Amino acid sequence: MKKFFSTIRNIFAIEELRTRILNTIWFLIIFRLGSFVVLPGVDSSKLQDASGIFGFIDIFLGGAFSRASIFALGIMPYISASIVLQLLTVAVPYFQKLQKEGESGRKKITQITRVLTIAITLAQSGAYLSTTIPAEAIGLDPFLFKIASMIILTAGTIFCMWLGEKITDKGIGNGISMLIMIGIIARLPKDLFFEISTKGMSGALLTIIEIIALFFVVMGVVMLTQATRRIPVQYAKQVIGNKVYGGQRQYIPLKVNSSGVMPIIFAQSLMFLPALISGLWSDSSDIANYIGSTFSNIFSWQYNLVFGIMIILFTFFYTAITVNPNQIADDMKRNGGFIPGVKPGKQTSEFIDNILSKITLPGSIFLAIVAVIPAFATMAGVTQGFAQFYGGTSLLIMVGVILDTLQQIESYLLMRHYEGMMKSGKIKGRSQNAAVA
Structure with a gap:
């Protein structure tokens, strides 16, 4: 304290x-x-x-x-x-x-x-x-x-x-x-108060369990946001005048969830379409009524199954358009950097792309799980309002913004020679990019 x-x-x-x-x-x-x-x-x-x-x-x-x-x-x-x-x-x-x-x-x-x-x-x-x-x-x-x-x-x-x-x-x-x-x-105080008042004194233990479960979910999202796969990069020594530059080892930190919250936003944008389109034929088709009612309920298993699959697909799509292995390999080659044991150029690009594919798959599955946790929370008896804080876009945005803000505050403290906010390690926000000089 x-x-x-x-x-x-x-x-x-x-x-x-x-x-x-x-x-x-x-x-x-x-x-x-x-x-x-x-x-x-x-x-x-x-x-x-x-x-x-x-x-x-x-x-x-x-x-x-x-x-x-x-x-x-x-x-x-x-x-x-x-x-x-x-x-x-x-x-x-x-x-x-x-x-x-x-x-x-x-x-x-x-x-x-x-x-x-x-x-x-x-x-x-x-x-x-x-x-x-x-x-x-x-x-x-x-x-x-x-x-x-x-x-x-x-x-x-x-x-x-x-x-x-x-x-x-x-x-x-x-x-x-x-x-x-x-x-x-x-909305958190209102939804939390409603959750507590709904359970009453008889459900006080259940409310405490829900809050503890929320804590572990938040910790899991923090781990997902912070997790990186570091690729070692060695820079060749260069003699300029009487000084020697380079020769040090750095790392390219590829994020497990490099796409952030964008796959969920893309998926949610498309998940609005079935309910809107089915409304055009709702008066004449029972199938349209079923689709409309099913996909208007964000807690239904059909909605969350399709939602989860789309998040996995969009994670790969968004990672592919935001992280360019060819550009990273070219920048490394231009600055005299190389990955130990891998030839510069095309092989470096293929090596980075291979690692990126391997870490994106578990990252996308974990992201999909986080997105559908609110549906499981409602099945466990959590009210719909409070269940939204157990996952999905809202939790990912809150965690990401808080980490970014803490990172800025920490940089101010360290820049003015104060002790950082953490005794060991550094707070890594979403804005941290690959360390390729």
Whole structure:
């Protein structure tokens, strides 16, 4: 405990770090306050709680979705636009060229992402207003209400995007990820209280067991996020003037889960389609009704079986487009590095690709298991709201964001010659890349 308080004191002793932490808290408070501001003309007492797929979306928005808030769409359209641009950089030569242009190319991609975010928000806001807000809750002319609300929702998303960028620039951690995490955590006290009140005093022991099980699940996710396979790289010695450079051994840390949470996001995006498509024939087909009801329930075994398979496939797909063994091998060869016992060039690329395939398979299976744990938690008697914290996107995002933030704080402490947050080892966040000089 003394070590803990000493670390807290050291953190706030660094003026820049203290300012960044206070800025982050202030921006997050603004974001949470905005999520309670209801759209003009909406009677919040007549709104219904989000359920099914909409309830799942509401988890990431901290309840703003079901409250018809000005931040009802939050940062989600920006994430969708970022995913689209990320895929375009793989498939379209123009975006590949922009990515290789350095800082100027990144600025152009950022501008395109912002414009695409506005377009996606306008489309999603129209669908949101039509499907989630009942007519009896609207106190204005329906046409004027829809136009005004689409503008307000788009402005709300742009403001959230601005907040995220400000947190990244003037705060601590990744701003966009931080906004998502705070929305998820905001629901934890409510869901935990509901879980405890549902079990009552007679189920106090069961509640304690559930919390202990949640602790071990979180530890497992931390291990999945941190696990790496280190490939040794030896650099040849170079004599420049009177000094000798190189000759040291470094490592390429290939992550077991190098794709992060993206496979789950991709899979969930496609899992919305069966319920939406089946709704078109729900009046005339029993099969369509069955598919719609089955895949609208995110806790059904059919949903989770398909969901798990898709996560495994998307893990391989996303790893293939984000980790390029050929580029890693070329960079090593250019800088005089080589893997002991492996020839530089093509054989090095094949060696890295082979290792990457071997570690991606168990990583993808573990990721799929984490994603479907909430369904097993509900079968064990955990309420649906609290079960969402046992796995899936929400838990992976929280663990990843917290590790990234702790990594930044630790780097500040070590840079100012303070003792780190851990006695041994280092905190490794998602942003750590391969150590290829």
